[in-house]
Amino acid sequence: MEKLRATIKSGDGGAVKAELDVLSGQGHGARELLDEMIESLREVGEAFSRGDAFIPEMLIAARAMQAGADHLGPELIKTSSDSKIGKFMIATVSGDLHDVGKNLVALIFKGNGFDVVDLGVDVSADIIMAAYAENQPDIVGLSALLTTTMGAMEEAVRALKAKYPDAKVMVGGAPVTQDFADRIGADAYAPDAALAVEVARKLISAR
Ligand code: B1M
Numbered sequence: 001m002e003k004l005r006a007t008i009k010s011g012d013g014g015a016v017k018a019e020l021d022v023l024s025g026q027g028h029g030a031r032e033l034l035d036e037m038i039e040s041l042r043e044v045g046e047a048f049s050r051g052d053a054f055i056p057e058m059l060i061a062a063r064a065m066q067a068g069a070d071h072l073g074p075e076l077i078k079t080s081s082d083s084k085i086g087k088f089m090i091a092t093v094s095g096d097l098h099d100v101g102k103n104l105v106a107l108i109f110k111g112n113g114f115d116v117v118d119l120g121v122d123v124s125a126d127i128i129m130a131a132y133a134e135n136q137p138d139i140v141g142l143s144a145l146l147t148t149t150m151g152a153m154e155e156a157v158r159a160l161k162a163k164y165p166d167a168k169v170m171v172g173g174a175p176v177t178q179d180f181a182d183r184i185g186a187d188a189y190a191p192d193a194a195l196a197v198e199v200a201r202k203l204i205s206a207r
Contacts, residue, residue, distance in 0.1 A: 001028075001036050008040035011060025013067030020071055030075035031194075034104075037065045041100070062100050069104055077111020085113040086138035086204045089131060091123035094152040098145035101173060105141060105193040112197045125156040129163055138207075139200050142186075144173040154184040161185055168203050172196060 004023060007015040020033055044061045047053035069076070088109045092102045099121045110116045117135050119127065132140060140160065144153045153171060160167050170188040171181050181189035188203055190196035 004033070004036055005040040005043070008037055008061050008064045008068065009044060009057070011064045013064050016064045016068040017071045020068055024075075030072045034069065034072060034076060037068050041065050062098075065100055066103060069100070069107065073107055073111070077108055084115050085201065086115070087117065087135065088114040088139050088141060088200060089117040089119065089135055089137035090141035090143065091119035091128055091131075091156075092121040092143045092145075093149050093156055094122055094124045096144050096146055096149040096152070097121050098143070098173075101145065101193070102141075102143040105143065105172070105196050108193045108197055109141075109200070114197075114200070123156075125152070125159040128156050129160055132160060132164060132167060138168065138204055140167060140169045141196070141200075142169065142171045144171070144176060147175045150175055150180065157184045157186050168207075170196060170199060170203070 001023070004016070004019045007019050016037075023033055024030070041061055044053055044058055048055075048058055088106075090102055090106050090109075092099055102118075102121070106116050106118045117131065117137060119131055128140065128142075142153050142156055144150055153173075153176070157169050157171065160169060168187045169185075170190060171184070171186045172190045172192075176189060178189045188199045190199045
C-alpha cells in the first residue's frame with residue numbers, strides 16, 4: 001500500500017493504475033484501494049496545511065486519484081439493473097473547484113442504475129435552478145469541500161426549495177455534516193459516495 005500512496009503523490013496516473021492491478025491481484029478489494037487513495041489525498045492536504053506542499057502537488061495527486069478511481073470504476077460499482085431507478089443531478093457549488101469526490105459520487109450512482117446529470121464544478125444557484133427545470137431530476141446532489149463555500153451550498157438549497165418546494169436535495173463533502181444539512185433545509189446528507197446511493201434510494205422510495 002505504501003507504493004500506491006507514493007504513486008498517487010507522484011501524480012503518475014499510469015503508475016497508479018499499474019499498482020492498483022498489482023494490489024487487486026494480491027486480493028485487495030476495490031473499496032479498500034479507494035479508501036487508501038483517499039487517505040493519500042488527505043495526507044497531501046495535511047502537507048499543504050503545514051506548508052510542506054503547494055497547489056500543484058494537490059492538483060497532480062487529485063488527477064492521479066481520479067485516474068485510479070476511474071480504473072477501479074467497474075469493480076467499485078454494482079451491476080446496474082436494466083430499469084433506471086431515477087435521475088440524479090450533481091454539482092460542486094459556486095466558488096468550489098474540487099471535483100474528485102463529486103465524480104466518485106456520480107460514478108457510483110451511474111453504476112447503481114441512476115441516470116446522472118453532472119453539472120461540473122463552480123456551479124451557481126441560478127444554473128442549478130435552470131438545470132433543475134430542464135432535467136427534472138428526482139434528486140439534486142450538491143458537493144462542497146471548502147468551509148468558505150458552505151454558504152454557496154446553503155444559498156443553492158434555499159433558492160431551489162423556494163422555487164421548487166418538491167425538489168429533493170442531498171448534500172455532502174468533507175466540511176458538511178448532518179447538522180449543517182438540517183440547518184440549511186437539505187433533505188439528506190451522506191458522508192461518502194457509497195452511503196449516498198443508499199440514502200438516495202430511501203429518498204426515492206419515500207416519495
Ligand atoms: Co483543496 N483544499 N484547495 N485543492 N484540497 C482541501 C479541501 C483542504 C482540506 C486541504 C487542506 O488545507 N488540508 C482545504 C480546505 C480547508 C477548508 O476549507 N476547511 C483546501 C484548500 C484550502 C484549497 C484552496 C483554497 C487552496 C488555495 O488556493 N489556497 C483551493 C481552493 C480552490 C477552489 O475550489 N476555489 C484549493 C484547490 C485545490 C486543487 C484545485 C489544487 C485540488 C482539487 C482538484 C480537483 O478536485 N480536481 C485540491 C485538492 C486535491 C484538495 C485535497 C488535498 C483533496 C480533495 C479530494 O479530492 N479528496 C483536500 C484535502 C482533503 O480532502 N483532505 C483539499 C478525495 C475525495 C474522494 O474526497 O471530495 O471529500 P471528497 O469526497 C468524499 C466525501 O466528502 C463524500 O464522498 C467522497 C468519498 O466517497 N462526498 C459526498 C463529496 N461530495 C459529496 C456529495 C454527496 C455525498 C457525499 O452528496 C451529494
